[in-house]
Amino acid sequence: MYDYLIVGSGLFGAVFAHEAKKAGNHVLVIERRLHTGGNVYCEEKEGIQIHRYGAHIFHTNYKDIWAYVNQFVHFNNFINSPIANYKGHLYNLPFNMNTFRELWDIVTPAQAKSIIDKQKKLINGKPKNLEEQAISLVGLDIYNKLIKGYTEKQWGCSCKDLPAFIIKRLPVRYTFNNNYFDDQYQGIPIGGYNQLIDALLDGIEVHLGIDYVQKRNDYCGIANKILYTGMIDEYFNYKFGPLEYRGLHFETERLNEENYQGVAVVNYTERNIPYTRIIEHKHFEYGTQPITYITREYPLNWCVGEEAYYPINNSRNQKLYERYKMLAKREKNVIFGGRLAEYKYYDMDDVIKASLMCVKKEIYKNL
Ligand code: FAD
Ligand code: UDP
Numbered sequence: 001m002y003d004y005l006i007v008g009s010g011l012f013g014a015v016f017a018h019e020a021k022k023a024g025n026h027v028l029v030i031e032r033r034l035h036t037g038g039n040v041y042c043e044e045k046e047g048i049q050i051h052r053y054g055a056h057i058f059h060t061n062y063k064d065i066w067a068y069v070n071q072f073v074h075f076n077n078f079i080n081s082p083i084a085n086y087k088g089h090l091y092n093l094p095f096n097m098n099t100f101r102e103l104w105d106i107v108t109p110a111q112a113k114s115i116i117d118k119q120k121k122l123i124n125g126k127p128k129n130l131e132e133q134a135i136s137l138v139g140l141d142i143y144n145k146l147i148k149g150y151t152e153k154q155w156g157c158s159c160k161d162l163p164a165f166i167i168k169r170l171p172v173r174y175t176f177n178n179n180y181f182d183d184q185y186q187g188i189p190i191g192g193y194n195q196l197i198d199a200l201l202d203g204i205e206v207h208l209g210i211d212y213v214q215k216r217n218d219y220c221g222i223a224n225k226i227l228y229t230g231m232i233d234e235y236f237n238y239k240f241g242p243l244e245y246r247g248l249h250f251e252t253e254r255l256n257e258e259n260y261q262g263v264a265v266v267n268y269t270e271r272n273i274p275y276t277r278i279i280e281h282k283h284f285e286y287g288t289q290p291i292t293y294i295t296r297e298y299p300l301n302w303c304v305g306e307e308a309y310y311p312i313n314n315s316r317n318q319k320l321y322e323r324y325k326m327l328a329k330r331e332k333n334v335i336f337g338g339r340l341a342e343y344k345y346y347d348m349d350d351v352i353k354a355s356l357m358c359v360k361k362e363i364y365k366n367l
Contacts, residue, residue: 002028005222007212008229010038011348012338014200015355016227021204023363028223029204032211032230036201039309040193040348048282048293049192050252053309055265055279056193059186060349066185068352072199075187078284081178082265082277086145093267094180095138095146096173103141109174115139133164137172149271154299155246155312163313166345188284213237227358229338231308232324238304240323243343244316245308247300251275255292274298311343335362 003025006013020027039053057080084091092098100112119139127133134143171182189196233243264283275296321343328336337358339346
């Protein structure tokens with residue numbers, strides 16, 4: 001008999017498993033993929049860590065979470081400074097003085113501010129959707145060249161139908177600073193993310209290739225409690241209908257050249273280029289190999305049964321999620337956590353924080 005059956009070996013499940021074991025519990029992890037780690041999993045090819053499920057850059061403002069992950073793995077000093085390619089012209093991201101200079105050939109922050117302030121005036125009152133939010137943050141030129149096409153292919157719908165918060169993730173700065181994130185701590189685990197997951201799951205029994213939803217009868221009664229990190233709607237057999245997700249397709253290619261694009265991430269912001277970004281993996285770790293690997297990331301319409309990448313947090317889906325959440329609350333001895341079970345656009349640090357909070361509530365509740 002186990003104390004906990006943990007469904008899913010992504011960061012939420014792995015952190016919970018580690019802490020539960022540390023507190024003396026007997027835990028079993030089951031995972032439907034053939035590897036652990038969820039979406040942070042990397043595959044090593046010719047000395048290069050391939051981010052198999054898209055570029056993952058660890059960044060956080062939480063000192064405690066930075067200290068937590070550094071117990072298990074060391075991080076390099078990678079700073080994400082992606083480039084946007086719009087019709088063959090390159091622009092620095094996030095939106096900062098370098099971008100403004102490239103767009104308008106201006107010199108000072110005051111000049112940039114005056115252009116953006118003029119363009120912002122198109123929007124009156126509180127922005128109601130992503131389009132209005134974007135224009136009121138950076139004006140019409142940047143919206144048209146660097147946001148509209150990228151966002152509409154990424155999410156498969158009009159910017160008018162998307163929530164404003166998605167674009168608020170991106171910093172806007174009137175300084176020459178190409179760091180994509182504002183957070184104090186940032187980097188890539190030296191040797192790849194698998195080292196972090198392997199350290200978390202060290203000494204823990206893991207069964208791979210097991211889908212809990214299909215095999216739940218086999219696991220019935222095997223543990224006192226279950227932590228479920230898969231899709232909440234799938235857990236309830238889509239009783240109220242499926243939640244919507246955005247799918248992704250990754251195409252990885254080996255190239256016989258040392259340096260394809262000179263940076264880890266290039267975003268293609270035009271609508272009619274079918275992929276959103278090209279990742280050149282070696283640049284995450286300053287690789288010096290004579291060859292390189294690149295991955296094109298294509299957004300996809302998602303259907304039930306396919307890998308779900310991004311929750312589409314519009315009001316219809318949020319309402320549906322609330323109905324599933326009510327069912328989840330009534331489910332005895334099952335905890336729901338992580339980006340699929342909470343239907344949440346979580347970054348890695350937030351997932352680790354949420355998992356540690358869950359440990360505190362669940363395992364250390366009586367202390
Ligand atoms: P997951 O990693 O999805 O893990 C859930 C696991 O559960 C999976 O392994 C899955 O196979 C398994 N599972 C599901 N259902 C079942 C079942 N029925 N039975 C058994 N196993 C099951 N965050 C950042 O901080 N920085 C970034 O740069 C960044 N880039 C990203 C890029 C992309 C393309 C995507 C999609 C996400 C990115 N993220 C990034 C977010 C990051 O991936 C997540 O925060 C994190 O991986 C979530 O961990 P999780 O454990 O909640 O979910
Ligand atoms: N975005 C954009 N142009 C870009 C990069 C991002 O319009 O070149 C928008 C897009 O809507 C995206 C959101 O900003 O969904 C958040 O971007 P981020 O890079 O944080 O997305 P993620 O890495 O989570 O896919």
